[in-house]
Amino acid sequence: MYPDYSPRKMMSNTMDLPVIGSEPRERADAARNRRRILTAAQRLFAERGVECVSMDAIAAEAGVGKGTLFRRFGDRASLALAVLDESDRALQDAMISGPPPLGPGAPPRERLIAFGHAWLDWLEANHAILLNAETTSAGAWIRSEPRAVRWLHARTLLADANPELDADYAADVALAPLDAQLFCHQRFARGMQLERLKDAYEELVCRLLASP
Amino acid sequence: MYPDYSPRKMMSNTMDLPVIGSEPRERADAARNRRRILTAAQRLFAERGVECVSMDAIAAEAGVGKGTLFRRFGDRASLALAVLDESDRALQDAMISGPPPLGPGAPPRERLIAFGHAWLDWLEANHAILLNAETTSAGAWIRSEPRAVRWLHARTLLADANPELDADYAADVALAPLDAQLFCHQRFARGMQLERLKDAYEELVCRLLASP
DNA sequence: TCGTGTTTCGGACTGTGGTCCGTTTACCCG
């Protein structure tokens, strides 16, 4: 009954190409407004900090009504996630089809470590928005598509490296230290350096994969 | 500048005994109102579910003004945490001075496992309120006192069991799979059984403590 | 180009978390 876009549509803001298949094509004004909203949000987030930007402000900056904004993105958390979509997608591509050790070609253990490092770098750059999304709506991130992709990726690599593992649970464990809340706590409340987090993650992966 | 209680005061709702030292004693009406608010919140949470209880409703049920409610508890997340205080304190006592393997006396590895199991049981009973607290205010739980106590506990046990470890980070890893968000996701979105989570946690601890 | 059915727009409206400040109350001391 609620937002009028499929999850897939929402996650990708590439609305240039005409939609294939049976779906009725998106109207021109709708596409234009989505773009406007996304760039407005991006600019305001960068300018004032995520916390200090209201949905009204985004709507005003984008030159659209509030209703339009919520119609397109559902809620604040989804909008925030959509803003992250571009850099998110870049990382995802690197994971799936980029050069090793992050992409295919390296042994699973190395890929998992590279994945952790890449994700930590990503968090370093994007933690503010992600954190905001995580907290404005209960479980927005944990049930999002990007997180599902990461989970599956980790799960595959883990199962590949050590078939003895309870892969579902191990994937959760592998993603847990890469949580935005925890990251911010370690990084800013506790002052841990990024390099230390990377090293520690590496060791965690080794321990997870060791056969006792 | 903000709430008028010290963190310590806020976390304990045992206001019977007169406060020692230089702190001015809490006024009788204040103590009475805190009690009223806490029991009102507890009842409403249980009756209608945490999500469906507004702060106004709690104030009305308790027979106090909204200002009083916020003066005493600061925000919704803190109130929720305060409601959990009692059962929280019970677990904490069991950890610190109860019988082994949860309390002192057992080897650290067993204590850590017992801690994980106890915490999972606790989550099974209290996840709704904790989750609500976690999400209504960014980082409410992660920077709360109860979580700090647990972190320190895990850290001590880990360092004790294996001095080679980066204990700070290892404690984060040991607590991460006990996060309320993740718990709810595993338990209800993915349908994993409590027993499986306990078993998997046990194995995680073993791997974490193994010397490679 | 025009008419028509459908989608989208936009801003007034609602409910809620959180704040402020004039008023009331408890406590202390003479």
Added chain:
DNA sequence: CGGGTAAACGGACCACAGTCCGAAACACGA
């Protein structure tokens, strides 16, 4: 017991996320 003072009270008030529905814009066939 009574007055002074510091603290607590409470409800009007604000900002903001999210909803709703009449009005406007669009796509498409004629």
